[in-house]
Amino acid sequence: MKTKILKIDPLDFDEKDLIEACNVIKSGGLVAFPTETVYGLGASAFKENAVDNIFKVKGRAKDNPLIVHVDSFEKLLEIAEVDEKYFEAINKLTPGPVTFVLKQKVNLPKNVTAGLKTVGVRIPAHPVARKLCKCAGLIAAPSANLSGKPSPTDSQAVIEDLFGKIDFIIDAGSSEFGLESTIIDLTSEIPIILRPGPITIEQLESIFGKVEIPQFVIDASSVENPKAPGMKYRHYAPEKPVYRFNEVQREKVIKKAISENGVFICPEEHKKFYPDDRIMILGKLSEPYSIAQNLFKVLREFDRSNFKVAFIEAFEEKGILLSVMNRLKKASVEVEL
Ligand code: TXA
Numbered sequence: 001m002k003t004k005i006l007k008i009d010p011l012d013f014d015e016k017d018l019i020e021a022c023n024v025i026k027s028g029g030l031v032a033f034p035t036e037t038v039y040g041l042g043a044s045a046f047k048e049n050a051v052d053n054i055f056k057v058k059g060r061a062k063d064n065p066l067i068v069h070v071d072s073f074e075k076l077l078e079i080a081e082v083d084e085k086y087f088e089a090i091n092k093l094t095p096g097p098v099t100f101v102l103k104q105k106v107n108l109p110k111n112v113t114a115g116l117k118t119v120g121v122r123i124p125a126h127p128v129a130r131k132l133c134k135c136a137g138l139i140a141a142p143s144a145n146l147s148g149k150p151s152p153t154d155s156q157a158v159i160e161d162l163f164g165k166i167d168f169i170i171d172a173g174s175s176e177f178g179l180e181s182t183i184i185d186l187t188s189e190i191p192i193i194l195r196p197g198p199i200t201i202e203q204l205e206s207i208f209g210k211v212e213i214p215q216f217v218i219d220a221s222s223v224e225n226p227k228a229p230g231m232k233y234r235h236y237a238p239e240k241p242v243y244r245f246n247e248v249q250r251e252k253v254i255k256k257a258i259s260e261n262g263v264f265i266c267p268e269e270h271k272k273f274y275p276d277d278r279i280m281i282l283g284k285l286s287e288p289y290s291i292a293q294n295l296f297k298v299l300r301e302f303d304r305s306n307f308k309v310a311f312i313e314a315f316e317e318k319g320i321l322l323s324v325m326n327r328l329k330k331a332s333v334e335v336e337l
């Protein structure tokens with residue numbers, strides 16, 4: 001298949017620049033598009049065959065539902081039931097990097113929701129994503145990567161995984177957050193966090209009061225019966241091995257890395273600890289959102305590099321770094337020394 005790539009300046013574009021991509025979606029094709037979290041692979045949420053193609057192209061398990069993207073709160077209310085007590089909170093958080101799991105109001109094709117009675121809905125803030133939803137209607141979209149690979153945070157990553165397999169790629173530069181949206185289930189009395197993300201647990205607690213944090217959100221290995229079906233699969237992982245380690249293991253890990261052609265993935269502030277020629281920088285500890293922004297990008301850079309193995313420092317699980325660790329625990333294993 002021929003894949004068309006369209007470059008767009010997200011700060012300076014016209015609605016008509018998106019007409020072709022919009023028509024591709026309306027006629028049942030697949031379009032990779034930028035959002036502020038990661039790039040999405042979109043199909044019309046009402047076209048069952050197009051949605052089927054998303055699963056085929058990604059190699060995605062059928063029991064893993066997709067997020068439906070809409071451009072406004074009004075549209076969200078058309079497809080989902082929302083308890084009025086949550087209206088204010090939703091309006092505070094949207095548009096933005098958060099997905100709400102809600103009771104389904106309309107009958108979406110079964111493959112969108114994996115047969116669940118709920119639906120994940122997101123109102124993205126990225127101007128291109130929103131305009132595309134405005135034009136094409138409801139867009140069902142997972143991240144635009146092959147299943148199991150790190151989510152794409154720029155068009156290069158999308159091209160690497162999906163070029164020749166989808167109709168269209170909109171390239172609007174790098175994603176602002178670099179981590180998938182926070183998912184919060186609003187179908188029970190107390191909101192439940194299903195996936196930590198750019199909106200932190202601390203922020204959610206300040207907006208919702210009490211929230212439930214299931215064990216699998218913190219401890220990636222306890223995913224026996226996760227409520228977000230996607231959380232149980234191997235995820236975010238490069239082809240090559242990635243080991244995570246703690247400060248106290250640093251000296252031993254340096255020896256191991258040198259003997260195994262390894263590279264260190266670390267924040268700017270810690271590069272002084274490692275050999276100059278074995279470093280990939282992951283943002284700054286003093287600006288923790290920069291670490292989230294670079295995580296998937298650097299994991300892909302490692303895959304393209306000549307290094308055989310990567311060693312990455314574990315972070316304290318607070319704020320955005322808790323979300324980073326959630327992904328990292330799935331992409332890596334603890335080093336054995
Ligand atoms: O930031 C994001 O959320 C990106 C952009 C493209 O919007 N999308 C994304 O989609 O990360 P995906 O498919 O990679 O992850 C969606 C997650 C999966 O873990 C899935 O199980 C969960 O959302 N999910 C979707 N609908 C659900 C539902 N009704 N109940 C529980 N979990 C749901």
Ligand code: MG
Nearest residue numbers: 142143151180
């Ligand atoms: Mg994904």
